[in-house]
Amino acid sequence: MSTPSPLPAGTPSVPALTRHMGLVALIIFGVGDMVGAGIYGTIGTAAGLMGNAVWLAFALAMCAAVLTGLSYASISSRYPRAAGAAYVTQRAFGMPLISYVVGLAVCASGLTSMAATTNVFTENLQAIIPPLQTWAGRLAIIFVFLGLLTFVNFWGIRESIWLNAICAAVEVGGLLFVIALGARFWGTVDYLQTPPGVPLSTTLMLSGAVLTFFAFIGFEDMLNMAEEVKNPERTMPWGMIIAIGIVTLLYIAIAVTAVSVVPFAQLANTTANGAPFTQITRVTAPWLSPWVFTFITLFAVTNTGLINYIMGSRLVYGMSRQRLLPAFLGKVHPNRRTPHVAIFVLGLIVLTLAVTGNVKQLASSTSLLLLNCFAVINGALIVLQRRPGEARGRFEVPTIIPGLGVLVCVGLIAGRLSTAYREGNLTGDLLTTACMFAAILALYGIMRPKQVGEGDEVMHDKQKS
Secondary structure, three states: OOOOOOOOOOOOOOOOOOOOEOHHHHHHHHHHHHHOOHHHHHHHHHHHHHHHHHHHHHHHHHHHHHHHHHHHHHHHHHOOOOOHHHHHHHHHHOOHHHHHHHHHHHHHHHHHHHHHHHHHHHHHHHHHOHHHOOHHHHHHHHHHHHHHHHHHHHHOHHHHHHHHHHHHHHHHHHHHHHHHHHHHHOOOOOOOOOOOOOOOOHHHHHHHHHHHHOOOOOHHHHHOOHHHEOOHHHHHHHHHHHHHHHHHHHHHHHHHHHHHHOOHHHHHOHHHHOOHHHHHHHHHOOOOOOHHHHHHHHHHHHHHHHHHHHHHHHHHHHHHHOOOOOHHHHOOOOOOOOOHHHHHHHHHHHHHHHHHOOOHHHHHOHHHHHHHHHHHHHHHHHHHHOOOOOOOOOOOOOOHHHHHHHHHHHHHHHHHHHHHHHHOOOOHHHHHHHHHHHHHHHHHHHHOOOOOOHHHHHHHHHHHO
């Protein structure tokens, strides 16, 4: 069994993360992360854009997720460590700037998603409890919600896994419930019908795929758990592949069910008609209280927030050990064996975003941020596969897989840019993404991190062999 990468020789012994996660726990973690708030929040918007052909957007987004997921599975069997994306980028290209941008872009996407889900949780809870529908009530919910997530994350990975499993069971159960009740409506509509005046084109499908790709985000978080997974070289690849497969089946079934039960234009108008899943159950199960899916949404966003919190803290911890971030962020609590400094620092950042900023636009740029990173990481795997003497993992994919991963990710980005240029709208998520990259570059200029120590890499490789 592989152990966490040690610090260079001569460094005093320090606490390390512990391995509690087996294959089943890893699959639950991945499914819970990918399902999360993504599908609950994107199905209505995607239906408004794509019409009854919304399932095609999920299918195309799935292709990008599967190709990059296979690359990540191969990477996890080669280099099972936290901040694996930044590590692999550094190992392939030897350029700290690129590694820094990739690592912090992935982290930034998690933080903005976590801040957004905090606000979603707050809004849903305020809808249930009218006395909390004040500014003071909003602040109270945010503080308590983030405080509880911080406590669970700090207390231990085992406790975090249990909360993740409970939330995942509730949110996946909600999807299966919708599919079971709506399956009798399948085949009642034209599944290639698009909104009036909008032809089914490659550009439309690419735009839809960029939007629905947000619902697949999460498999990359699994890589950052590598130092807390048992037998990671074998467990990580299978965990990623099985989790992506389960989520893909769920999403396409949900997409078909949604437009079969409710007209796509009505499904998209959540302001007038309510949340998409409430609209569906209003037809398929009129006896069901509309509050049920509000509660399920609370579990979904809690799970998304928790997993993004876990991912972000482990990524920062790993980047610190690679000397891309200050060393104090890589400290592990001697009793709880969690990266407590990284946890508390990220908690303060998310609290600031959730309280003072409108993070909706930041969250909408998450897909573009990660598509850029995934293109780089797929390219890094190609470089490492072709490098003589580079150690191979237990799960290898042919070079064509990461090659196609690069093409699909770049194609989705190009499709989004093309749509924005044609519509004359180069702001919104595009501007937000550009600003986030600029902020990361500015931080790099301030930090001036040194290159990863070769001793750390060599010692880690010796342990693997």
